[in-house]
Every structure is written in structure tokens, then in C-alpha cells.
Amino acid sequence: MSNEQSSTDLTVSGAGTSPAAFQDPGMPPHQERMADKDPAAAKRAERQTVVLFAVSVLGTIGMLVAYFLFPSGDTVESMRTSNLLLGLGLFLSMFGIGAAAVHWAKTLMSDHEQAEARHPQKSDPETREAALAALEAGAKDSGIGRRGLLKGAVVSAVALAPLTFAVPLVGQVGGDWNVSNFRHTLWERGRRLVRDPSGDPIRAADVTIGSAYHVIPDGLREGEHASHWIEEKAKAVVLMVRMDPRDLTEAEDRRDWSYEGIVAYSKICTHVGCPVALYERQTHHLLCPCHQSTFDMADGAKVVFGPAKRPLPQLPITVDDEGYLVAQSDFTEPIGPSYWERLK
Amino acid sequence: MKAIAARRHHRLAPVALLLLALLVTGGLYAALAPSAASASAPSEDDIAAGRALFQANCATCHGPSAEGREGAPSLIGVGAAAVDFQVSTGRMPMQMDGVQAQAKPPQFDAEETSQLAAYVASLGAGPAIPSAEQVDPALGDAANGGALFRTNCAMCHGAIGKGGALSEGKYAPNLGPSTPTQIYEAMQTGPQSMPVFNDANLTPEEKRDIIAFLGEQDAGSPGGTDLGAIGPVGEGIWVWVVGMGLLVACAVWIGAKSS
Amino acid sequence: MSTRATTGQRAASGTADYLDQRTGIGTAVKGFARKIFPDHWSFLLGEIALYSFIVLILTGVFLTMFFVPSMTLVVYEGPFAAMNGVEMSEAFASTLDLSFEVTGxxxxxxxxxxxxxxxxxxxxTHMMRVFFTGAFRKPREINWVVGFVLMILGLAAGFTGYSLPDDVLSGNGLRITDGVVKSIPxxxxYMSYFIFGGEFPGEHIIPRLFTMHILLIPGLILALIGLHLxxxxxxxxxxxxxxxxxxxNVVGFPLFPxxxxxxxxxxxxxxxxxxxMAGTMTINPVWNYGPYDPSPVAAGxxxxxxxxxxxxxxxxxxxxxxFVIAGYTLSLNVLIPAVVIPGLLFTALAAYPFIEAFATGDKREHHLLDRPRNAPVRTATGVAILTAFFILLLAGANDLIATxxxxxxxDITYIFRVLFFVAPVVAFWATKRLCLGLQRKDRELVLHGHETGRIVRFANGEYIEVHKPLDEYxxxxxxxxxxxxxLEILPAHDERGVRRKGYHRDALRARVSRFFYEDRVEPVTPAELAAAHSHGEHDALEGHPSSGGVPAEIASGPSVDARDR
Incomplete structure (x- = not known):
């Protein structure tokens, strides 16, 4: 068998013999179904179909009953019951009709396969000629070919007209289009760090080693930015942790940005902007749950793994006279994901 | 009084009475029963028994006076709450070295656990085991707890505490099997990778709100089975398996010749 | 009997007459009523999509009656205890209301x-069916492109709808979208401002997504479904x-009935x-995720x-x-996975019918489908693309795999980084081999028939298994x-040694064509079948010569037992 097969693996193209191909045997003879041969079977199929339709009717009635007797209610339990009963009723109501129709078609409607002829998609040569002639006659009639100025006028008018729609839209769809807003957050010299969302200020002494605080700027929802506090919050959220100062590696120019082992970094990932918040206390690593960029909070929030390139921006902090933590300034670079003109 | 007398004959009255009786009994029990940990200050006997247990089961790693060694932290000043959490969840004594200690059936019963806790607490002041009232979900505000949970906990433990992955094989566990006391202690002491949420960060009331929020999850989902509550990936798997599975089966039935 | 029939019949014929006089609908009914559709389960996959879309419209209309697409903040008061008193947008609050206060x-x-x-x-799945059976070939290339656009619109419809409840999960999805958009050089x-009407998240995004989701995108989908059908x-x-x-021809059953x-x-x-499914399985429990706020995020x-x-x-x-180039930031770490790779993948998918047509140089119409095994390189290409897609899908769930x-x-991330490049190549190779193997199996069956498991011993001691030839169907x-x-191409120079125009294009086409068709198994010809029979094959037991050139062969395993029968 094996030597026989190897010779059949690849046929050399154009071997010369090229015998005529097999002939299509045509449609196989029709196989009679049970319901075709046996009137009792046909009757049975009909009864089955009726039962399936009846299931649908019962499902519809059941759903209506459930609607009136089991409203959504006030507890999780009653909500779930209502949803379950309505769903089952709807299921039976719909599925019954579907199954009945299909069963009817399969068992009782003709299953003689029929052939319908196909025709090439393209129109016949005369039609093509006629179509071409019609277009040519039209073009000639309009004189578009001869009147060059007219052609130019049509094109310019039609090309310019959409501006009436586009300019007002584009002018305002992006608000004030002031993309330099990306650069600034609410943080400024002396603004207190407060807990998110309660707004309670944080005493440095309360931040014990190993703590992680989710922080927003004080007065987030007050003053001139009260109407757009949510955009400000989206930029200003900070994660603050305290570790043993001996664990901390700090750049020369950032030595006074932390306070006795307390460091604060922007919570917005430098990759695509998810809140990075999975702080692993023992390794001081901060993991982003969206794309798993990992930042080392003990070492300038440098990237140790994942798709982010840049460290998280650090918020310089200190304490005020009452011992509460305050910012020294805004972030010194735009927070969040990279964008083209970020460094400009 | 008349109204009550009239309603005594209501057919649901026995049920209501039974419920009332159960509630009163349960409430009395909860109020009067000696809480395993916080009932009273531990006696000298407890501390002595705890020391003996410690020497036999913990000292190998943590050192004979709990001063800590390479890879095992000092337990001086961690408090009773940390011991109760670690031992009652079975994380300690640790079964094997790994990226993190795994929860398993506890090795010590409640009494031994409290003795161990008493011994460690005697070594240095630390967070105590919370009282029953501090962890009673009925006293908490679940909605506020939900808001706090989303800000402080959901990033690791998932939206309703079903757990999630951390880096390098570590993970934040499913909070479903945890008792309110264990949840409180975990926040208080920050086991392993978890940060510490002291009482300035999350006040005791806020911790109880979080416990109430997690308690709400026991009622399940209003929409039916929660599919493990793992989010859109689970839903994606189910739409392929159940949805496409059933419908392709139906399509095959429709396309097949009837016999 | 006759009166009963006439009432119904008269009404029907009256309506038909009324319509026909005004629309000439008779012509359409005559043409369509008995139009033939072939029957196969895989032809119903597109119908699942169509019907899902109808269900989407029906339920979508229900939802719009109760949903409020607004980002105005309100305080929730309602039956769901874990949300009571929480500040949220009207979009989120109305989602809770329509879930918990509207029965059904x-x-x-x-x-x-x-x-x-x-x-x-x-x-x-429908697209896979069309791809693997070659249903996209002439004259259906345009319809493939229409279907492709429908898929993109489906993605857009899903994405815009997913974000409407304004919950934490979808809100972070929008924030990722914002980050991806910002990475575009x-x-x-400006595109970020265009989408959000200012800085993220603003107060415009939900109403804008709503309009896209309930008007623009479904309108386009509906129009294109019309064209598709x-x-x-x-x-x-x-x-x-x-x-x-x-x-x-087209063989099947008539449209009506x-x-x-x-x-x-x-x-x-x-x-x-x-x-x-909806009655028993929770989907997108936004009440777990909570109302959007820029600070929280949930694992998973x-x-x-x-x-x-x-x-x-x-x-x-x-x-x-x-990279930073001349002071400008180029975030290839975002652009490549979020823009370039999907762009390439989708372009390749949309262009595939034209690529294959170029390789075959085939200008004929095709109405008979290919069995996937008979187009090994196409099938293997499809499987390779699916494999890459599947690896990305798994990578998107790597935290769940981890837990x-x-x-x-x-580790999972490192493994997938390698697999993304290796797995599609392996899948391509394996699928192509599998297809060629299946074709050989087909040849084998045609030439030698089915194994019957019946072993016969000849007088000279030779054992053979009796094969049953295939019937002609x-x-x-x-x-x-x-x-x-x-394809074979004409030489680069004609007989007078002049360089032929278009040779390079032809050479490229020949290279593509070789990639597609170099390895192949050709179908059995009648001559080969006749030769197989005349060799004294096992299927012709009666005519088997006692000392044929065929080496003696013992059937393996279970067939030996069959001898006892």
C-alpha cells in the first residue's frame, strides 16, 4: 500500500495523460421520510408540532402571570426570581414557536430538493452597449466635456459647501480645544492632601509605615473648578504610601520631595491612563490592573515590568504648620499617558 | 392591643413569632456569648499556653522570642489581630515557602489561636482583635462601604471581592470565605502584600461599612447566577459555550434531513 | 365549505389585487416565493447574527424608554441597598432604575x-465560514467587504453601548481609549478633545455615545444589512x-414555505x-462596578x-x-498594539479576496464552495490569523489565567510575547499539512474504497483486507x-530579446501563486481509478491474481479479529 500511495501524492503537472474528469452523477434519488410513507407518522409529526406551539402559548401565559405575580420587588432575591421567571416564560414562548415551525418544515413540508438555474452576473453585450450609449448621450447633452469652466465651478461649489456644516461642528465639538490643560492639575504649593472620597486631611503622623492612602487635592469640588471637578479629579488623583526611609532610593534633586518615607505619586498610568493602584506593600511595587505595568514606588516609580515606559510623576510633598501633608507644587511634568507634544 | 389580638389569628402569625423568637435568641446569644478573643483581658495562663504553642510551632522561623529571622518577620508589636488573622485563616504556620502564604484549614482551634494571640500581644502593643460589635455587618452602611471598597480595595480584590492577580504569582484572595473579623484584621494589619489601613485611613466605622458591603454580596446577583463574577471574560466564554453552542446545535438540527 | 373558503380567500385575493394594482407586487412574489435556498447548518450562522440584531433593536427600544443619557450627578434612592445615597450620573442611576424598578x-x-x-x-463565526469555504470569491468580493464593514460597525455598536451605563469598568475602558487616542502622532x-468635548471625561461623552449607539451606528448597520441581503x-x-x-445551479428548498x-x-x-441566557445568567452587573469616578479601578x-x-x-x-524624536513623543508601545496591528489584521482580512484573486488570476464566477481541505494555504492562513487573534484574546485575560x-x-506575559509570533507559524504549518493529509485520505478512499475489516486469506497464504468501493455520489x-x-509566467524577454512589459508584476504574481499552490494533492482522475483497479487492488477481490505484484499485507490490530467472523 505504501509504495502505491507515494506515487499518488503529487501528480506531476501536465503529465500529458490528462484523462477526462469524472462526470457529475446528478442528484441522488430522493429518500422518503417516515411521514411521507406512513400517514400515522405524519399525524404524529403534526401532533408534535401542535404541542410545541402549545408550549409557546403556555410560555406566554406564564410570562404574563410572572409579570403580575412576581414584580421586581425590593430584595435581591425577588429581583432574581422575577428575572428568572420572566426569562423562562419568554424562552418557552419564543423557543416553542421556533421549534414548532422548524419541526413542521422538516417533517411535513416537501423535502424534494429543487434546482434553480444561475445566470452570469454581468449583463449581456447589448445591454452594456445601450447603457454606455445612454451615459454618452447624457454627457454630451450636458456638455460637461466641452465646458471646462463649468466643470471647475461645479467641483468648487460642491467641494466647498460641506464647510458650512464642518466648520461649526469642528469649531465646537472639542470644547475650547485648549489641549494645554493636560499640563496642569489642581495641585499647588500648600494645597492639602486629603482622603478620597471623604476629603479628610491627612496628618503625616497618621500615615504609618506600610499604609497606602488614596488621595485627592483639598477643595476639589469648591471654587472656580467646582463645575468641572471630575476632570480635575481625573488628573489629580494620587497614591501615597509610607515605607521605611531606608528602603527608599531617591534621586539627588528629589530628596526633599518625600517626607520621612512618605512618597506621593500620580495614580494615572503613564501607559494609557488607568488608575494604577495595586500597591504591594512588601516589594513596594505598584501594579496596574489594566495592562500590568509595574512601578517601583521605592525607586522613583520606575517601570519594572509591562507596557509603560515612563515612571509615574511624583508629587513633591511636605507638612504644614499643623502637621498635615501638603503639596509643594504641581506635578513637574504632565501626568498620564504620553502624547505627541508632551515635552513641548 | 386589640389590633395585635386581632392579628394573632393571622395565618402568618406563627411564622412571624418563630422569626421573632429566633431573632431574640440569636441577638441574646450574640450579646451574651463570650467572644473567643475579646471577652476579657487574657489571663497569665493563656499567655503561658500561647508561649508553649509558639515555641513548638512558630519559633523555628520567627525565633524563640519572636524576634524574627531571615525571611520571617519579627512578631514583636504586630498585635493580637495579626496573629488571629494569620492563624485562623490557616496561613500560619506556613506549609511551604512560596510567593505568599496560602489560606488553608486552620491548624489550631479557636482557644489555641487566642492563646497564641495573647502571647504575641504580650510581647509588644499592637492592634487588638476587634469586638463583635466592631465587625457586625448589620450596624454598617453597605452603600458607603461600597464606595470605600471601590477606592481602597477593588483594584486588588475585584469589584465585589472575588480576588485578583498581583505580580509574580502573588494574588489578592477571594474575600467570600473570610469572616468579618478576619476582614477587619486584614485591613488593620496589612498581611503580606496588602497595605495597612489604620484607623486614620479607614476609621473603625468605615471598616464596618466595608464589612457590611461584603456581607451584601452573600445575597448573590439579581440577574441570576453570577458566573463567578469575574467580569466580561467570563461572559465572553459563556456566550460562546452556551449561546453559540446551543444555536449551532439548533442550526445542525434545522439543516439535517428528517428521518 | 365553499362559503368558509371564500371569505378567507376573498380577503386575501382582495388585498393581493389592491397591492398588485398599485405596486405590481405580483412580479416580485412570482420571483421570490419559490426561490431556492440551499440547506446547510453553516449557512445559518449569518442568520444568528441577523436575528441577534433584531433582538438588539427590540430590546434596545425597550431600554431607551427608561434610560437617561446624561452625566448630571444625582443621588440614588432605590431598592438596591448597596447603592443607596451614592452620588452617580443620571445614566448610571437610570440603568439601576430600569434594572430594579422596571419589572422585566x-x-x-x-x-x-x-x-x-x-x-x-x-x-x-459567519465570517470564518465564508472565509474557509471560499464563498468570498467572484462575484461576492463586494459582499465580503460589506460584511467586513458590518463587523467593524458591530464592534463600534458594542463599544458605544458598553460604555453607556457610565460605570467604573466601562469608564476605565473609555479612559484607555483616551490614552490610545492621545498616542496618535x-x-x-486634539482627537481626544474631539471625542470628549474637552478634557476626559467631560460631560458630553455619554450623550455622544448614546447618539452613536442608538441612531448612527444601527442606522448604518441596518442599511448595510439590507445591501448584504x-x-x-x-x-x-x-x-x-x-x-x-x-x-x-443552486440546489435546495423553496423560500415559501x-x-x-x-x-x-x-x-x-x-x-x-x-x-x-438572560433569565439565568447575570451579565455586566454594573451595580457591582459602581458609578464612574476617575479614582477607582477593579481587578479584572x-x-x-x-x-x-x-x-x-x-x-x-x-x-x-x-521614543522621543526631536522633542516629540512617539508612543509605539501603544500605537503598535492598539492601532497598527489591528489595522494590519483588518486590512488583510478586508483585502483577502483580492489577494487570492491576484494569486490565482482567476476571473471566473464561483458558486460552488471549497471544502476547506481543498484550499490548504487559504485554510492555513485563516487558522494562523485566528491563532494570533486567540493569543491576543488570552493575553487580554492573563490576570484571570494567573489566578x-x-x-x-x-511569566504568562513573557510566554504570550513569544507565542504571538511562534504559534501562528506553527498553526499555519500544521493546518496546511492537515489539509494535504485529508486530501490524500480522500484520494485513498476514492482509489481503494472503504475498509470493511474483512480479512481474506488466499490459497498461497496471502492475507488481504476487502475494500468496498465508493458509490458514485x-x-x-x-x-x-x-x-x-x-501560474506559469512568460519569460522576461520575448523572442526578439526585448524586455517584456509587466514582467515584474507577473513575477510577483507567480511568487504569490507558488506560495498558494506549490504544495498540492490533485483529485483522482478516472484514469487513475481505472489503473488502481487494474493493478489488482484489494477492492476487486474476485479478480485478484494469486501472485500479484502487490506485497502481502497483514491488516493491523482490530482487523485481524474480523477474520473470525
């Missing part, structure tokens, strides 16, 4: 979301090869299955499955690929396809 609202919402997932699953920041009717449906099925019952019934089945932050490949790409890409299989997130399925061979 939760069911409708869950049907809507399951139907959206099913819509995309059915589109992808030169115009990124019109072209199906115009071209007449393809059919699988088989006896009596040719390029010039068989297809009306089957296809109509299938709509109800799809609706029923969706209702069953993933999009719906059809967007998961983008998420996976973003997770796999190493961060080192962000459920107790693995390290970081069985055989036809395995021999009907044409053997495609690589």
Missing part, C-alpha cells in the same frame, strides 16, 4: 447585552459541492435562547470579548518602544474540485 427591565437589559455578545460571536491630543439574493446563495450541484418556516423559526429559537478590568484582543495587545507590548491556574502574571464529493496549480 433587567431581563431586557440582560438580553440586550447577551445579544450584543452573540451578535459579534455570530458575525465572526501629531493630532492625538440584497446581494445574497442577487448572487443566489452558494452551495457546497455534491452530486447535482454545479456552478450553474420551507425557508420561511425554517429561517423564521430560527429567529424565535435565537430569541428564546437569548431569553434563557477587561472589555467585552470582541475588544479583548486589543486589551491583550496592549498588555503584551513591552514599554521600551516609546485560576496559579501562575505568575509576568460519495466519490463525486471527493473528486469534483479542480486542481489549482501555480
Amino acid at each position: 427591565g433587567l431581563l431586557m437589559r440582560q438580553i440586550h447585552h447577551w445579544a450584543a455578545l452573540l451578535f459579534m460571536a455570530a458575525i465572526v 501629531v493630532v492625538g491630543s 440584497f446581494l445574497v439574493v442577487l448572487h443566489k446563495h452558494t452551495h457546497f459541492p455534491g452530486p447535482g450541484r454545479t456552478q450553474r 420551507v425557508y420561511v418556516a425554517k429561517a423564521g423559526g430560527f429567529f424565535f429559537i435565537v430569541f428564546g435562547v437569548l431569553a434563557l 478590568a477587561q472589555p467585552d470579548w470582541y475588544m479583548l484582543f486589543l486589551e491583550g495587545g496592549l498588555r503584551l507590548m513591552p514599554g521600551a518602544t516609546e 485560576h491556574f496559579a501562575m505568575s502574571l509576568n 460519495e466519490r463525486w464529493i471527493r473528486v469534483q474540485h479542480e486542481a489549482r496549480r501555480p
